[in-house]
Amino acid sequence: MPFKSLFLSGSPDANPVKDRALVKTELSEVEVVLVKHSDFSRILDICKDFASKGGNAIILCPGFTHEQVAEIAKTVGKDVSVNVARGDGKSSLAARKAMERAGWFNPKKA
Template sequence: MAMKFKTIVFSKAPDAEPEKHRAVVESSLMKLFVQVVKTADQAYDLARKLVAEEGLHSVLLCPGFSHAEVARMQEAAGPTVSVSVARGDGPGNRVIAEVFRQVGWH
């Protein structure tokens, strides 16, 4: 079997159940893990596991991860893994903040 690009997208949610709120999408060239976590520590633990077991190449974090948490993810994932963050602009952030308010996120 040919090598695949292996990446994970982490999103935080206050009601996350990591064992339940996850998915894997696979194509012939890519294996995409999607994981909802309650805490950054849950994300670090899973990233370490996927690096060891799957040879993970990349981590993408949602905007809910702080700068310090992004740095800690890089430490957890190691130097062979790319760590990126999805960030929005001011207007986009206001849209999301309103949606979060409406659904009772905060």
């Protein structure tokens, strides 16, 4: 059985039903799912489903709060690793500028 990871990345226009991809080798599987941070109950459902199907590790983008990370860890239990991708201040600023250019903070696009 391969090591199974789930990477959750936030996007204001995400539809997690269709905005997903799976990359597999014999030893590893990585599923990437785009989610709306504002739809946290759906995020918890995705994590529960992943854990129930034998998932091993969840990786979260930097947009998740400490409280959300804790709730996800509580939801999936001790047998699923929960990790957070974090950058330094300079990296976060560069990402924010790119998000602004893409229109992430424009309410008409979100």
